[in-house]
Amino acid sequence: xxxxxxxxxxxxxxxxxYLMEHGNLSVLLQPAELxxxxxxxxGSFIIAAPMKTVKAVIQGVLGLLCSKTYRKEDYxxxxxxxxxxxxxxxxxxxxxxxxxxxxxxxxxxxxxFPGIMKNNRAMSLxxxxxxxxxxxxxxxxxxxxxxxxxIENHFEEMMIPSKIVxxxxxxxxxxxxxxxxLGVVLTMxxxxxxxxxxxxxxxxxxxxxFLGVLLCYGFVGPMGKHLExxxxxxxxxxxxxxxxxxxxxxxxxxxxxxxxxxxxxxxDNKPLFTEVENILRQAKK
Numbered sequence: 001x002x003x004x005x006x007x008x009x010x011x012x013x014x015x016x017x018y019l020m021e022h023g024n025l026s027v028l029l030q031p032a033e034l035x036x037x038x039x040x041x042x043g044s045f046i047i048a049a050p051m052k053t054v055k056a057v058i059q060g061v062l063g064l065l066c067s068k069t070y071r072k073e074d075y076x077x078x079x080x081x082x083x084x085x086x087x088x089x090x091x092x093x094x095x096x097x098x099x100x101x102x103x104x105x106x107x108x109x110x111x112x113f114p115g116i117m118k119n120n121r122a123m124s125l126x127x128x129x130x131x132x133x134x135x136x137x138x139x140x141x142x143x144x145x146x147x148x149x150x151i152e153n154h155f156e157e158m159m160i161p162s163k164i165v166x167x168x169x170x171x172x173x174x175x176x177x178x179x180x181x182l183g184v185v186l187t188m189x190x191x192x193x194x195x196x197x198x199x200x201x202x203x204x205x206x207x208x209x210f211l212g213v214l215l216c217y218g219f220v221g222p223m224g225k226h227l228e229x230x231x232x233x234x235x236x237x238x239x240x241x242x243x244x245x246x247x248x249x250x251x252x253x254x255x256x257x258x259x260x261x262x263x264x265x266x267x268d269n270k271p272l273f274t275e276v277e278n279i280l281r282q283a284k285k
Contacts, residue, residue: 001065003223015028033183033211036175053161056160059161060162063230064227070233075240075271076275076279078237079240079262081112082244082257082261085130086257097134101130101134125150129245129249133249140246144246147245148242154235155231158230158231159228161227162227162228169220173216174212175212179208179211180207182208183204243261244260258276
């Protein structure tokens with residue numbers, strides 16, 4: 001929703017300011033310029049990216065319209081799930097969690113948290129870590145290094161749409177110049193025409209530069225930055241699971257491991273220590 005509001009503000013400000021100076025709006029309506037800039041941008045995007053990246057970028061851009069931001073409730077849900085896992089292992093042993101890890105869809109423990117179940121990266125991190133702890137003997141520093149590598153791999157993968165969208169944005173001003181140059185070429189063919197026709201033709205050519213710069217800094221560039229922010233937010237969420245799991249596997253008590261996880265929650269969404277205590281107490285009841 002905020003993305004749509006931002007687009008409306010950009011368009012209203014640019015067009016509104018132009019009309020306040022008594023500009024002729026019809027001059028800005030140059031479909032040929034849009035075809036040149038938009039078509040060239042899409043073509044360069046297809047040249048630069050393999051098909052799986054194209055799909056990822058399309059999904060990412062469409063996801064901007066309904067982008068999810070993590071709230072305090074999401075982090076509390078993560079802590080509650082970790083608390084359930086840790087206490088079950090502490091009371092019944094690692095074997096007790098085996099069926100939950102092998103088939104999370106049928107696990108009563110995981111199904112209490114549908115929001116986490118929909119997050120494939122979080123579920124993979126949790127289940128793969130627990131499965132490794134159950135089946136192998138791994139030093140705590142090796143486990144932490146392994147999880148860091150996994151999260152870094154997630155970062156590189158999730159950043160691809162942002163990098164591609166930013167790449168397209170960087171090329172838009174240049175493509176706007178291409179459209180403007182083509183407009184000048186057409187104008188030169190009308191060099192003997194009356195001044196009003198030449199003026200209209202030159203104005204139409206300059207619209208190409210205007211559109212390229214506007215699309216870059218007003219729309220596509222900010223979309224790339226929005227995608228980047230979403231990636232960092234996802235990594236912050238995954239980091240809570242990583243830190244808590246490493247602490248617990250390293251020998252920390254369940255409450256201590258949860259406190260490790262709580263401490264790395266971003267400040268704006270970090271629940272108070274007493275708030276977590278009350279929620280855990282209610283969950284136990």
